[in-house]
Amino acid sequence: MTAPPPAVSVRFSINQMTVKQLSLPGLVEACVRLGVRGVGLWREPVARYGLDATAKLVRDAGVEVTSLCRGGFLTAADAAGRAAAIADNRAAIDEAATLGTDTLVLVSGGLPPGSKDLAGARERIADALSSLAPYAASRGVRLAIEPLHPMFASDRCVVSTLDQALAIAERFPASQVGVVVDTYHVWWDDRAPAAVARAGAAGRIHAFQLADWVTPLPAGVLNGRGQLGDGSVDLARWRSLVDAAGYPGPIEVELFNDALWAGDGVALLEETVRRFGEVLA
Amino acid sequence: MTAPPPAVSVRFSINQMTVKQLSLPGLVEACVRLGVRGVGLWREPVARYGLDATAKLVRDAGVEVTSLCRGGFLTAADAAGRAAAIADNRAAIDEAATLGTDTLVLVSGGLPPGSKDLAGARERIADALSSLAPYAASRGVRLAIEPLHPMFASDRCVVSTLDQALAIAERFPASQVGVVVDTYHVWWDDRAPAAVARAGAAGRIHAFQLADWVTPLPAGVLNGRGQLGDGSVDLARWRSLVDAAGYPGPIEVELFNDALWAGDGVALLEETVRRFGEVLA
Numbered sequence: 429m430t431a432p433p434p435a436v437s438v439r440f441s442i443n444q445m446t447v448k449q450l451s452l453p454g455l456v457e458a459c460v461r462l463g464v465r466g467v468g469l470w471r472e473p474v475a476r477y478g479l480d481a482t483a484k485l486v487r488d489a490g491v492e493v494t495s496l497c498r499g500g501f502l503t504a505a506d507a508a509g510r511a512a513a514i515a516d517n518r519a520a521i522d523e524a525a526t527l528g529t530d531t532l533v534l535v536s537g538g539l540p541p542g543s544k545d546l547a548g549a550r551e552r553i554a555d556a557l558s559s560l561a562p563y564a565a566s567r568g569v570r571l572a573i574e575p576l577h578p579m580f581a582s583d584r585c586v587v588s589t590l591d592q593a594l595a596i597a598e599r600f601p602a603s604q605v606g607v608v609v610d611t612y613h614v615w616w617d618d619r620a621p622a623a624v625a626r627a628g629a630a631g632r633i634h635a636f637q638l639a640d641w642v643t644p645l646p647a648g649v650l651n652g653r654g655q656l657g658d659g660s661v662d663l664a665r666w667r668s669l670v671d672a673a674g675y676p677g678p679i680e681v682e683l684f685n686d687a688l689w690a691g692d693g694v695a696l697l698e699e700t701v702r703r704f705g706e707v708l709a
Numbered sequence: 710m711t712a713p714p715p716a717v718s719v720r721f722s723i724n725q726m727t728v729k730q731l732s733l734p735g736l737v738e739a740c741v742r743l744g745v746r747g748v749g750l751w752r753e754p755v756a757r758y759g760l761d762a763t764a765k766l767v768r769d770a771g772v773e774v775t776s777l778c779r780g781g782f783l784t785a786a787d788a789a790g791r792a793a794a795i796a797d798n799r800a801a802i803d804e805a806a807t808l809g810t811d812t813l814v815l816v817s818g819g820l821p822p823g824s825k826d827l828a829g830a831r832e833r834i835a836d837a838l839s840s841l842a843p844y845a846a847s848r849g850v851r852l853a854i855e856p857l858h859p860m861f862a863s864d865r866c867v868v869s870t871l872d873q874a875l876a877i878a879e880r881f882p883a884s885q886v887g888v889v890v891d892t893y894h895v896w897w898d899d900r901a902p903a904a905v906a907r908a909g910a911a912g913r914i915h916a917f918q919l920a921d922w923v924t925p926l927p928a929g930v931l932n933g934r935g936q937l938g939d940g941s942v943d944l945a946r947w948r949s950l951v952d953a954a955g956y957p958g959p960i961e962v963e964l965f966n967d968a969l970w971a972g973d974g975v976a977l978l979e980e981t982v983r984r985f986g987e988v989l990a
Contacts (some may be wrong), residue, residue, distance in 0.1 A: 482771060592899060641862075
């Protein structure tokens with residue numbers, strides 16, 4: 429006799445990067461077996477498996493795609509770079525629509541080489557969204573600006589706080605542009621709870637993601653996200669804040685962690701489901 | 710014939726950690742030879758050389774001690790830990806007075822083991838300062854709360870922004886408690902310029918430190934501070950902001966960088982003087 433699988437919250441969603449050692453069929457099969465109803469997908473592995481094949485795989489399995497990562501990288505200062513970014517983001521919007529998700533996560537991009545102008549880069553993001561947001565709406569897709577931790581401000585995302593993300597999103601209808609609340613990126617920010625409330629009241633929380641904060645950070649700081657409960661983030665509090673803001677949607681767990689990736693993917697998914705139940709109880 | 714030494718701004722100060730490969734006599738000798746008028750010292754190397762011997766060394770050389778690093782680590786939740794921290798900070802205040810500097814830099818401390826309560830930790834800092842600030846004033850020393858980059862929030866400093874630092878400092882007279890503006894820690898923060906203006910107007914900028922932001926960050930993220938001009942920070946703009954806020958004091962360069970420490974310390978000091986002149990011009 430094996431232990432029964434843990435009960436899975438209907439709101440739990442597993443971001444594909446958390447268990448990137450799994451193939452797409454392996455991930456979907458494990459979701460079905462464990463009762464996980466949602467997955468967040470990434471463009472690169474979807475492209476490798478095939479966009480239409482992925483759409484059929486999840487549809488046939490009855491697994492919901494809760495978000496697609498990622499569009500963005502909209503900070504190029506030159507015309508060619510900006511045109512390429514717009515084209516790539518339109519393609520990402522089309523992919524999201526094909527996969528049946530209404531949410532495209534945007535990682536906005538860092539400073540162009542040699543630039544020190546954060547404010548200018550943030551303004552170029554807003555400028556690019558003025559053409560992308562209506563296009564996304566025409567495909568039934570909402571754009572979700574994800575503030576990344578300030579340690580990524582130079583090379584990955586000049587949008588570092590929920591307040592900054594909202595300052596851009598609020599230029600557009602809430603049905604077109606909102607924000608991602610990711611605990612890993614905002615947990616340290618004493619202004620973030622008020623921003624969560626403001627975003628929720630306006631219907632602008634388009635995604636909610638969980639990861640814990642653990643140290644020491646690894647070189648490059650990208651793949652050091654902690655399993656739920658292993659770190660310093662009061663995850664139950666953040667879930668309460670986001671719930672209180674009126675967000676009823678999926679809660680994705682998105683971990684980038686070399687140590688977790690080195691193990692078995694299905695066991696990691698089961699452990700993540702278990703931790704989710706424990707820390708959010 | 711050797712090249713003449715670069716002209717050195719009267720406001721330039723070299724933080725000892727930037728050239729930690731130098732002994733204290735080596736550092737002071739290089740400062741005198743190059744015309745560097747100020748040094749920021751650290752308690753540990755001062756203790757190794759001897760507190761009184763260090764005070765005599767800098768006094769005899771006519772070099773000003775612009776700050777002492779560091780007090781702080783005031784977030785312990787247990788009575789014994791808090792008492793030990795108070796005692797250690799009183800000792801640090803005494804050392805600052807002996808060295809003839811009016812500024813003790815505070816790195817406030819991270820979360821206690823197992824704690825997820827950032828707000829509570831910040832409150833304990835303010836509580837500790839209510840006894841330390843008057844004592845410091847009685848010794849002619851001002852306490853300078855240094856917000857550290859949010860990537861240090863869990864394990865080193867729960868005070869992550871200038872606004873947070875000011876929220877604590879403003880409970881005390883400006884002559885007793887102020888803040889450190891360090892470009893490495895605040896450069897990403899769109900609210901920091903307003904905080905600099907507010908701090909300056911109240912006479913609460915007690916120290917101004919420079920370092921550049923470079924990536925990729927090394928493991929542990931402590932020793933990746935960039936030489937002036939090598940990174941993403943618009944240092945000239947920050948100097949203008951701090952000047953415009955009415956701060957007339959020393960500008961310390963504080964780099965923690967394994968690659969820079971591997972080279973010759975005097976050459977590094979000369980290069981830092983040169984960069985300071987270039988990037989702040």
